[in-house]
Amino acid sequence: MVSRTALAALVLLLGAAAAHGAVTDYSCPSSCKNTLGCVCASTQPPGGIANGDVPQFIVxxxxxxxxxxxxxxxxxxxxxxxxxxxxxxxxxxxxxxxxxxxxxxxxxxxxxxxxxxxxxxxxxxxxxxxxxxxxxxxxxxxxxxxxxxxxxxxxxxxxxxxxxxxxxxxxxxxxxxxxxxxxxxxxxxxxxxxxxxxxxxxxxxxxxxxxxxxxxxxxxxxxxxxxxxxxxxxxxxxxxxxxxxxxxxxxxxxxxxxxxxxxxxxxxxxxxxxxxxxxxxxxxxxxxxxxxxxxxxxxxxxxxxxxxxxxxxxVPASQYSPTCPSAEELLRLLPQGTALCVMPNEGCDYGTFDSSECKCMCQNEEINAAGYCRDAAGRCTVQKDYDFVGKTYFCPSAAAAPAPAGSTPAAGGADAGQTPAVDTAAQPLTVEMDVTGTTPADFTATKADAVCAQLLRLTGDSEATCTVVHAVSVTGRRLLQDKVHVTVEIETKNADATVKALQTDTIYTLLTPTGITVVPGTVKAALGAPVVPTPATDAGAAPAGEVSEPDIRPPAGTTDATSSDGSSNIGLIVGAVCGAVALVAVGVIAFVMVRRRRARAATELHGSMRTSSYNPTFRAPAAGVTATVTTSRSPTKKQLQQMEAAVSESPLRDSMVGMPRQQQQ
Ligand SMILES: [Zn+2]
The missing domain is CATH 3.20.20.370 (Glycoside hydrolase/deacetylase)
Incomplete structure (x- = not known):
């Protein structure tokens, strides 16, 4: 027999369920007890403790x-x-x-x-x-x-x-x-x-x-x-x-x-x-x-x-106290030989922390690639310079020089005595990445908007703008499985913060709902406008279906930088230390590296050349998105050399956060 109270309760429950369109058939018996490892879903805290003595946990x-x-x-x-x-x-x-x-x-x-x-x-x-x-x-x-x-x-x-x-x-x-x-x-x-x-x-x-x-x-x-x-x-x-x-x-x-x-x-x-x-x-x-x-x-x-x-x-809150084992105790649970050291308060920007050596390892400091060097305080804040003649990255000599007594280098490598300018103006920021699950044509026509929308969210700046300036096939294949190299320009007041955000896997998380997949490790962000070849005409104004000529001028800064003396210094030091044998070996390796890089750049350029040849029905990009479509006509040998230089010498190519120095303020 059903009691009147139970019936009323059932009616109330059904009413509530109907109002919220929610679950009605959850049934958890009283035999479910926390002493038996079972806890029913409930608004009642366990243990029958009065509300005022229940711990309020924050997680x-x-x-x-x-x-x-x-x-x-x-x-x-x-x-x-x-x-x-x-x-x-x-x-x-x-x-x-x-x-x-x-x-x-x-x-x-x-x-x-x-x-x-x-x-x-x-x-x-x-x-x-x-x-x-x-x-x-x-x-x-x-x-x-x-x-x-x-x-x-x-x-x-x-x-x-x-x-x-x-x-x-x-x-x-x-x-x-x-x-x-x-x-x-x-x-x-x-x-x-x-x-x-x-x-x-x-x-x-x-x-x-x-x-x-x-x-x-x-x-x-x-x-x-x-x-x-x-x-x-x-x-x-x-x-x-x-x-x-x-x-x-x-x-x-x-x-x-x-x-x-x-x-x-x-x-x-x-x-x-x-x-x-x-x-x-x-x-x-x-x-x-x-x-x-x-x-x-x-x-x-x-x-x-x-x-x-x-x-x-x-237990009642009055009897509760959270436990916290000491660092030494926790360290004993880790593999033998793990050092007890923690990252410095300022972190290890532009590097990784090596907890066996207890120091920051600067990004690419030891190899010929864009990266960072130590400042006088040992932090990885000094960006490498690039010698366009010797094609080498090197630490500026000022990087290792001891700081004047009493001065502390400011984060970001700015001079300590200089008052940092408060800059609220929008800065250009170039983001490059390889993606799969699309083609250049598909990306430009249907994915660019979605990607820009997600990147704009990341800036946290409601006035930021985003333009896809380049989407080219990496290998020239036409299949969806092919990789597409995408270059995006963002203008935002929060450029520095956005660069930092892009170094987490945020972009990976953000872009997955757009239906494309970012190839891990290929996301590069740098302050400054893109240095990829751009069309001579304003591509944003080009009518639908029109194919514009690529601009084959080398990027700004290429010719000016030939006066750098970084490579000759490095050559002298290597020569003095290692002798003629080492020089020959270095020469051979450098020759092979340059050949490989050139071959790779040429492949990418040929890939981009093919873009429009399988895209006869190119659609105009959505509003606010600028597209670059390159011609299928083969470039001259000279054009190819210039474009090759533009691509292979872009400091962005080898670095996650390679900020071109000439573009830093
Ligand atoms: Zn997640």
Whole structure:
């Protein structure tokens, strides 16, 4: 017999479900107990603790590669805050292997942070190789103990039951990919959001509002879901699940206060380092929020796993204290011989940190390629010079000279005594990359807009402009599998910040939804206008279908630079030290390198020549996009030589961040 109260409750429940179009068939029995490793999805914190004595947990997570750029951005937040017991604020890092420096992973680990996985190549719908491969890499290459790698987040937050099967079968403890927002059947209000739960009886979240599949009929005993509670404004409107637009202080204070006076569901701050890079004021406002929050009684800054550990064994906040092993203790968990040293506060811009040597290794310092040299303080801030006659990159002699007593070189290599100019004018920024999944014609006609839209987002500058100036086949093939070399010019006030953002794997993440794939390691960003051959006429004004002549003039700076004396100095030193035998060897190697480079440049140019020959129906590019279509007529030998010089001598070609010196202010 059904009681009147139960019937009324059922009607209410059905009404709520209908209103929110949400899950109605979640059923979790009372036999599910946290002492048995099972926790039902609920707005009630575990352990029957009164709301006022429930710990208010705050968890900060960072996604994607740990690089010399992303790591200090996050540490710049966490290092500033501590729990009341002195434990420093940790973060949970969802690491994708591509672009990640394993030394930086070690450093994060010995500082007490949590390492979780985010696949090898940051692919949507990852298979077991992608998911387990990332854990294996973190354990074997970065040396993180495998049993400490418990968590997973799906790239692009595209989750599925199959992924959760893989997690359960491969020793993972938890997932954190499913967005949750109120009102829903399990999160009725801002003050009553669902707590993390185990998926023994399926997933009761409304996955229709997310980018993945889930159901109440899935069974993953003991595997936790740590929801991605959406950031919602005062009216309840969803702002974002990650990287919210708006004032971080106001947004997170609102999320915090609603929870703190409510059921104290954990607060998740889900970030990408690029969000901080795009607008430096965000770090300041986030720091202000954290300083406010940690002062509130019973508030703790912890990792995802620390929250789940508490849920497995809940105690009142008055009896809770987060643990934080010392760096020495954590170091003992890493492979023998790992040094206990951390990256300098200023980071290792334009280099990587070698934690066995405890020093910054400047980018390409030791080889003949564009890169950076040390300043007097030992930091990699001095850009290499290029000798156009000897075709060598070299460290300017000033780079190694000791700084005058009392002076400190400013970041970026500017003179210490000089007052840096405040420049709010838009600067040109050239971005080059190789992409697959398109052809030059397809890219120019259909993909350029989407790519520009994503790049403009990255600048964080509403007045920035973006132009695709060049899209050529790398090998001249016509297949979609071919690589296309794309050159984009952006004008933005935030050019420096955008260059930095492009050094993380942000662009990789950003561009995948456009349907093309960026070839890893080919993204190059540099201040200054592009130096690729451009048409003599204004291509933007060219009518549809018209094929314009390529401009075969060498780039600005090529002829002026022949007066550089860098190569003759280098020649003398090499000669004195190594003698005639070494000189002969160097000569042979240089000859081969020049021949190879020329052959490569010629191949690329011939490839671009073919572009229009298989593109008879070239469509006019979309508004705001300038396209270059090169002619199919063969160039003269002289033209080819000049174009070859233009391509092979572009300082962009060999460097991730090779900024042409002549274009620096
Ligand atoms: Zn990601």
């Amino acid at each position: 900060l997570t960072n996604d994607d590669a740990i690089t010399v750029i992303s790591q200090p951005m996050i540490l710049n937040i966490t290092e500033r805050h501590s729990n009341k017991n002195g434990c420093k604020m940790p973060a949970t890092w969802f690491v994708s292997v591509d672009y990640t420096d394993p030394n930086l992973v070690k450093q994060v680990f010995v500082r007490g942070h949590e390492i979780a996985t985010h696949t090898v190549n940051h692919l949507a719908n990852p298979n077991v190789t992608q998911i387990v491969g990332a854990k294996k890499w973190l354990a074997e290459t970065a040396g993180i103990p495998a049993d400490k790698i418990q968590g997973f987040r799906a790239p692009f937050l595209v989750f599925s039951p199959e992924q959760r099967d893989i997690l359960a079968e491969n020793g993972f403890g938890w997932d954190s990919s499913i967005s949750e927002q109120y009102p829903s059947t399990i999160s009725p209000s801002a003050a009553e959001r669902v707590w993390p739960y185990t998926m023994d009886y399926g997933i009761p979240q409304n996955c229709a509002v997310s980018t993945g599949n889930c159901s109440t009929s899935e069974r993953h005993p003991g595997l936790w879901e740590f929801p991605m509670w959406n950031v919602q404004d005062a009216t309840g409107t969803v702002v974002a699940s990650m990287d919210p637009q708006g004032d971080p202080y106001e947004l997170y204070k609102l999320q915090f206060d609603q929870r703190y006076s409510g059921n104290r569901a954990p607060l998740g701050i889900y970030l990408h380092a690029a969000w901080l890079i795009a607008d430096p004021s965000r770090a300041d406002r986030l720091n202000e929020f954290l300083a406010y929050a940690v002062q509130q009684p019973n508030t703790f800054l912890v990792t995802v796993s620390q929250v789940l550990d508490w849920m497995k064994n809940p």
